[in-house]
Amino acid sequence: MMHxxxxxxxxxxxxxxxxxxxxxxxxxxxxxxxxxxxLFATIxxxxxxxxxxxxxxxxxxxxxxxxxxxxxxxxxxxxxxSPWIGLIAAAAISIAAGIFIGWPTFRLKGPYFTLATIAFxxxxxxxCLYWRDLTKGSMGINIRFEPGLSNLIFxxxxxxxxxxxxxxxxxxxxxxxxxRTRVGYYLKAIREDEDSAETLGxxxxxxxxxxxxISAGLTGVAGVxxxxxxxxxxxxxxxxxxxxxxxxxxxxxxxxxxxxxxxxGAAIIVPLNEILRSSFPALSGMNYFIYGIVLVLIVSFMxxxxxxxxxxxxxxxxxxxxxxVSGSRKKTAS
Amino acid sequence: MTLLQxxxxxxxxxxxxxxxxxGLNLILGVVRIINFAHGELLMIAMYISFLFYSTMGLDPYxxxxxxxxxxxxxxxxxxxxxIQPILDTPASTKIFATLGLSIALQNLALMTLSADxxxxxxxxxxxxxxxxxxxxxxxxxxxxxVAISVAVLLYLFLKKTMTGKAIRAVAMQRQAAYLMGVNVKxxxxxxxxxxxxxxxxxxxxxxxxxSVYPTLGTTFVLIAFVVVVLGGMGSMFGAFxxxxxxxxxxxxxxxxxxxxxxxxxxxAIFILVLLxxxxxxxxxGKGAEEVGLK
Numbered sequence: 001m002m003h004x005x006x007x008x009x010x011x012x013x014x015x016x017x018x019x020x021x022x023x024x025x026x027x028x029x030x031x032x033x034x035x036x037x038x039l040f041a042t043i044x045x046x047x048x049x050x051x052x053x054x055x056x057x058x059x060x061x062x063x064x065x066x067x068x069x070x071x072x073x074x075x076x077x078x079x080x081x082s083p084w085i086g087l088i089a090a091a092a093i094s095i096a097a098g099i100f101i102g103w104p105t106f107r108l109k110g111p112y113f114t115l116a117t118i119a120f121x122x123x124x125x126x127x128c129l130y131w132r133d134l135t136k137g138s139m140g141i142n143i144r145f146e147p148g149l150s151n152l153i154f155x156x157x158x159x160x161x162x163x164x165x166x167x168x169x170x171x172x173x174x175x176x177x178x179x180r181t182r183v184g185y186y187l188k189a190i191r192e193d194e195d196s197a198e199t200l201g202x203x204x205x206x207x208x209x210x211x212x213x214i215s216a217g218l219t220g221v222a223g224v225x226x227x228x229x230x231x232x233x234x235x236x237x238x239x240x241x242x243x244x245x246x247x248x249x250x251x252x253x254x255x256x257x258x259x260x261x262x263x264x265g266a267a268i269i270v271p272l273n274e275i276l277r278s279s280f281p282a283l284s285g286m287n288y289f290i291y292g293i294v295l296v297l298i299v300s301f302m303x304x305x306x307x308x309x310x311x312x313x314x315x316x317x318x319x320x321x322x323x324x325v326s327g328s329r330k331k332t333a334s
Numbered sequence: 335m336t337l338l339q340x341x342x343x344x345x346x347x348x349x350x351x352x353x354x355x356x357g358l359n360l361i362l363g364v365v366r367i368i369n370f371a372h373g374e375l376l377m378i379a380m381y382i383s384f385l386f387y388s389t390m391g392l393d394p395y396x397x398x399x400x401x402x403x404x405x406x407x408x409x410x411x412x413x414x415x416x417i418q419p420i421l422d423t424p425a426s427t428k429i430f431a432t433l434g435l436s437i438a439l440q441n442l443a444l445m446t447l448s449a450d451x452x453x454x455x456x457x458x459x460x461x462x463x464x465x466x467x468x469x470x471x472x473x474x475x476x477x478x479x480v481a482i483s484v485a486v487l488l489y490l491f492l493k494k495t496m497t498g499k500a501i502r503a504v505a506m507q508r509q510a511a512y513l514m515g516v517n518v519k520x521x522x523x524x525x526x527x528x529x530x531x532x533x534x535x536x537x538x539x540x541x542x543x544x545s546v547y548p549t550l551g552t553t554f555v556l557i558a559f560v561v562v563v564l565g566g567m568g569s570m571f572g573a574f575x576x577x578x579x580x581x582x583x584x585x586x587x588x589x590x591x592x593x594x595x596x597x598x599x600x601x602a603i604f605i606l607v608l609l610x611x612x613x614x615x616x617x618x619g620k621g622a623e624e625v626g627l628k
Contacts, residue, residue, distance in 0.1 A: 057426050104609045110425035111368045115559055116608050119601045122556065126598035241552070245433060252430060285444030285548070292438025299431045300420055 018165060022158035029278070031157040035229060037270040038164035039222055042171045044250035044262035046218035049175060051248060052256030053184055054211040055191025056106070059244045060117030063101070063124050064094040064216040066238035068223025073141045073233075074134070076151075083152035087224050094220025095213050102212040106205050109194065118241065125239035140234030143227065152228045160229050167225060171218050172259070178214070179259050187211055188257065242288065249291055253298055255307025264307055269294075339468055340585050346471065348581020349478030353539060354554055355561035355573045356484060357532030363568030364505045364525035367417055370432040372558060373551025374439035375530050379405050379537025380546035381447065387454045387541070394454055395476075398538035402531045409530025413523050421522075436551065443548035453545035477539040484532065485574040492570065501525055505568060560604040566614025575616060 025031055043065065051057045071093045072086025081089075105116045128135050135141070147155045154160055178184040186207045189197040198204050227233060237243075246269070254265025269291070276287040298305065358372045369375075379401050386397035416435060420427050462469040492498035503511040504521045512518045544550070557580060565576025580600050587599040607615065 055426070057429060108608060108612060111429055112608060112612060114429055115368070115563065116605060118556070119560075119604045119608070123598050123601045123605070126595065126601070130592065130594040130598070242437070245437065248430070256426075283445050284449070285441035287441075288437050289441035289445060292434045292436070292441060295434030296416065296431055296438065299427050299434060300416075303423060303427050 022161050028157055029274070031161055033271055033274045035157065035160050035164045036274070037266050038161070038168040039225060039229075040247070040250055040270050041263045041266035042164070042168045043219055043222045043247050044254070044266055045168075045171045045175050046215045046222070047247045048251045048256060048258075048262050049178055049187075049218075050208075050211045050215040052251055052258070052261070053178060053187035053191065054208055055187075055194075056208060056211070057114045057248065058117040058215075059114050059241065059248060060101070060119075060121035061215075061219055061247050062239045062241075062244045063097055063117075063121050064219035065223040065226070065243070066124070066128070066235070067094050067097055068220030069227040069233055069238050070128070070135060070141065070223075071220070072224040073143055073227045076143065077141070082150050083224055083228055084150065086152075087221055090220040090224045091217040094216045094223070098212045098216030099209065102209055106208045106212075118244075121239060121241065121244060125235050128235040128239060135235065138234055138236065140232055140237075141227070143231040145231060152224075153231070160225075164225060164229075167221065168263075172263070174214060174218065175259050175262075178211075183207060183210055191257070245295075246291065249295055251305075253294065253305055255305030258305070258307040261305055261307040264310065265305070268306070336589075340589050341582065342468060342470060344582035344585025345578055346474040346478050346581070347585060348578035349481040350474070350536070350540060350543070350577075351557055351561050351580050352574045352577025353477060353481040353484060353536040354533060355558040355565070355577050356481075356488060356570060357529040357536070358555075358558045359529075359562045359565070359568065359570065359573040360488070360532065361526055361529035362562060364501055364529075365413070365417060365421075365522050367428050367432065368559075369529075370429070370555060371412070371436040371439060371551075372533060373553070373555030374436050374443075375405060375408065375533045375551075376537050376540070376554055377443060377546060377548065377551040378408065378439065379534040380541050380544075380550070381443070381452075382534075383538050383541040384452045384454060384546055388452075393456060394538050394541035398535060401538045402534040405534025405537070406527045406531040409527040410523050412530070413526035417526065418519065418522070436555070440548055440551060447548065449548060451545035451547045454541055456542050459542050471543075473539075473542040477543065480535065480539050481574065481577070484535065485570060488532075488570050497524070557600070560600050562614075563604060563612075564607050564614060566616040569614065569616050572614055572616035576614070 021034065022031065025034065043061065046064075047058065047061050068090035071090040072081075072083045075081035075086050075089055076083055101117070101120050105113055105120075108116055129137050131137070132139075143153070145153060147153050152163075154163075178187070186197070186202050189200070189202060190204055190207060194204055223238070226238070250265035250269050251262050252265070253268060254263065255261030272290070273287045276290065280286045302309065354372075354376060357375075358369060361367060361369050361372070382404050383394045383397055383401050386392040386400060387394060390397075392400075412435070416431060417428070420431055458472050461472040463472065463475070464470075490498075492502055500511065500516045501521055501524065503514065503516055504518055504525075508518055511521075561576040561580050562573055563576075564579060565572030565574070580603075583600050583603060584596045587596040591599065
């Protein structure tokens with residue numbers, strides 16, 4: 001752990017700022033934005049494991065998110081189960097759904113996998129709307145505001161902030177682990193060329209499934225936080241296709257298959273979204289219009305996202321310094 | 335009798351789905367791109383049709399030719415400036431480029447035209463042909479007949495004309511077609527243009543039946559994907575019959591199960607087809623990656 005921190009003073013600084021932020025930020029709007037930022041960074045990070053590293057571009061991640069939210073909330077409302085236990089149940093249900101969906105669809109390649117995940121998400125959304133006895137259909141789920149640590153409902157936004165921060169750090173640690181171990185390398189190999197990866201002896205389905213399980217579980221847990229924070233949700237809000245796209249968009253903007261890409265993407269997209277929403281309340285659709293344009297531009301001109309661009313900046317800076325010190329070594333400096 | 339009525343309604347609905355899906359299928363088969371913005375092209379076509387109606391009083395059937403021309407141009411522009419630059423990038427890039435276009439267009443419509451529903455009023459709109467107890471809506475019947483004609487004409491165009499053959503050659507083997515002197519880029523432009531023109535025609539035929547609103551595309555594009563996958567990607571008749579099947583399934587499950595479940599039923603069928611026969615029920619059993627025109 002120490003070597004990571006030493007290597008990256010910037011991240012350490014960022015971590016300290018993140019820890020102390022609620023001491024300085026009191027406005028509900030800003031804290032709300034920060035909580036959503038961390039929540040989206042977590043979900044996009046989870047998506048990134050399957051989509052960014054593994055190249056399995058799911059547009060059905062709302063399944064896990066929504067199942068997580070519904071699982072813990074229904075347990076809480078119907079049986080009084082604490083959402084802390086709900087977290088585990090949500091992760092379990094989401095992972096089960098991930099395996100159920102992954103097992104048959106991992107055979108499909110490229111866009112066909114994406115289409116299948118959309119179809120699964122639509123089926124679940126429609127079933128959720130239909131099965132009113134269990135889910136209350138389009139009425140949605142209303143959780144009564146009863147603050148308490150055991151209920152995972154807080155009066156202060158800063159408590160939610162710390163909860164979201166812990167969740168995000170856990171997800172970051174998991175992504176970091178994936179990135180640095182065999183799992184990440186195998187997944188990247190699968191992304192680059194599935195057939196070659198298989199020829200080299202990688203159990204393609206197994207590693208896709210590992211990515212799916214981690215990804216689904218994390219997303220499900222994030223769904224619980226969302227439910228406890230919003231205290232109201234309905235099928236159209238948690239199983240929405242646009243929401244699935246938003247998750248992928250954040251990872252793509254930041255940089256697919258990078259550890260910090262989703263955080264960077266969320267740090268750009270979430271505040272942008274909140275600012276647009278509050279500045280142009282009359283122009284509904286403005287935020288999504290800009291999403292669409294950003295998506296087209298990023299995909300066309302920066303298919304690897306912003307993270308690789310950002311990484312190059314300090315290097316350029318360093319190399320420029322070197323050039324200044326010794327003008328004769330210009331060529332090596334590049 | 336009600337069952338027969340349901341079947342006929344389903345078939346007519348299926349005709350509309352076929353009409354929308356054939357354009358998507360052509361683009362998928364030739365340019366090999368999953369065009370998520372297809373639904374938005376339909377939405378735009380219907381708005382244009384409505385515009386001709388509200389400003390010049392043109393009947394949607396009359397202005398159809400103008401709508402087709404507009405959409406053909408729009409398709410060419412999309413292909414030239416959005417798709418062509420990213421043709422050689424991984425599948426993920428292409429998916430998200432058209433997805434981005436879809437979101438942008440949909441929300442541009444929402445911003446500029448509001449979420450209101452617009453519809454045209456024509457004298458024949460609610461006319462029906464009565465055969466015994468059966469009632470057949472005239473605009474839906476017209477859409478159905480147009481769908482059949484399009485399927486046949488498209489088939490003849492692809493089989494008999496030089497351009498059609500070139501399109502099929504590119505769909506089968508881009509490299510080989512290029513070596514045989516086919517201008518691949520031009521064929522892509524043409525295929526995207528025709529695919530969009532077809533959805534323009536679909537939009538014109540739909541205007542007397544449905545009202546238009548910004549998110550209309552999402553519903554139809556998902557159905558079109560279901561139809562295309564069911565019928566077999568690249569197969570024109572597959573798309574036609576796939577549309578009819580989905581129309582029937584929708585109508586029947588609405589009656590037999592519950593109207594709230596009819597969409598879930600065809601998505602379930604979609605998943606089953608993807609899993610067990612990804613090349614579609616009308617194709618010759620090639621792998622899902624093998625999309626060519628038949």
